[in-house]
Amino acid sequence: MITSIEEGLPPPELLPDRVYTLPEVRYPSRLNVARELVDANAEGGCADRPAIFFGEQVLTFGELQKRVNRLGNGLREMGLDRGDRVLLRMPNVPEFIITWLACQKLGIITVGTMPMLRARELAYIANDAGTTAAVVWGRLREELEKARQAAPLLNGLIVAGEAQAGDIAWQSLLDGQPDRLTAEETGANEAAMIAYTSGSTGIPKGCVHFHNDILASADSYARYVLTPAEEDRFGGHPTLAFTFGTGGLLVFPFRFGASTVLMGPFQAETMLETIQRYRISVAFCAPTSYKLMLRVPDLERRYDLRSLRLSVSAAEPLPAATYEEWVKRTGTELLDGIGSTEMFHIFISSVRGKVRPGATGVPVTGYDCRVVDETGHEVPAGTAGLVAIKGPTGCKYWKKPDRQAEYVRFGGWNVTGDVYVRDDDGYFRYQCRSDDMIVSGGYKIPGPEVERVLDEHPAVAESAVVASPDETRGYVVKAYIVLKPGPTASEALALQLQEHVKNELAPYKYPRRIEFVERLPRTETGKIRRVELRRQELERARAQGP
16 A cells, blocks of 8 residues: 555656646745635735635635635644545535635645446546545435445545535534644645546546645636636636646636636536626536537527636647637637646647647647657657647656556657657647547547446447447447357347446446447457447448438
């Protein structure tokens, strides 16, 4: 068992080069992200300014600081302290932000998990991270309770929202506690959070982010691309458990004294209503969400979106047609971007007034991005290759030195696995993934993980999962299934296999399309030729036309 966070970090020779070309990202050796995001606002003249909007609730920075401090005192009294890992399983509610900040203030390492994850996924994360406690939203406890049976270290369960008799209620940890709490003198290069991402192998990887990583993303991408002001209101639907949401809905607004607007699960009309009601000025969504909002009839006449000054798109490539229609119908600039959980947030982005539809954009100020071949040599403009990045953030896999060596290559460059082309003007255009990752509706889904679950079904002899083009989501998961002797291919069996995956994995990972085949294409050495299946899907999509 790993008891010290340092034991789980990659050895120095496998760490990426960190580039600090911006004065804003050169921090003192002692740095606490909660002190910078909360205390600096509450004690720096913004105490009465709104920090969080949620339904009818409005929390000012002064009120937020008090709740963070009271919870921090309660967590410490419970026995949690610096270096401990705490799993967070909550929707986008104020309690998530308060808990995240309280943990950071104490030097506790947060491990966010998406609400849709199932027991087997939660158990893996809990065991891998060594979490000893969890904060869970009452309605999301069932899968976590199942996971605890396979996660012996996960003893403390704190229930927010709807606690039951006998629970350690989240609110009880705040009751009676002092409003003051001095932030731990954490190091700038001390772990603040572990964010999990699925890899192409289907094994989730924990990405460690230091206190300075979190602030550096705000002081590079947010500062130079979004140019936030205190009057801004950030809003969107990305879960706070993923770094796209952590940055866009928590770190970026609070770093600049702005507000965040939290909402429930995405629905197109709900998102538009939320923008109008709360006067959101900076929106964060995936491209699929913008497509769905554009399908709302007469959206430009039904909703007042004049508060929007900027919309951000990430998690999957933004089609040029979606960009053009959004700008035409809303009058709002829509900025595409690519980031990764390993890098914390966006490192290539479009820039206001200089957008080229169909292109992701240019390197974010403070980042060096190149297109390289398999040996790490930069390729000429117009040639496809792997995107490689250096900047103030970088990959630090938890307990995965083999994966670290695959991601950090060529003498300290971060290599995400995305294939890009850079044009003569320095704009980067996305081509594809270089592995078996499927990007669908903004979610990254590892094909091998879905295959393993399908292969557990008693009717399945073997399976192969690939990306299948889809007009709305970009791509969807498609499974090619070879059955064992006996079972017969049918629509009922396909539905049964889909439900099997939904029960074992986060529901967004299930194969929306299933094709039963007699055999799978293979190489001479017997490996499944997924590339042939992907080509087949692309040819079908072209034949069907728009």
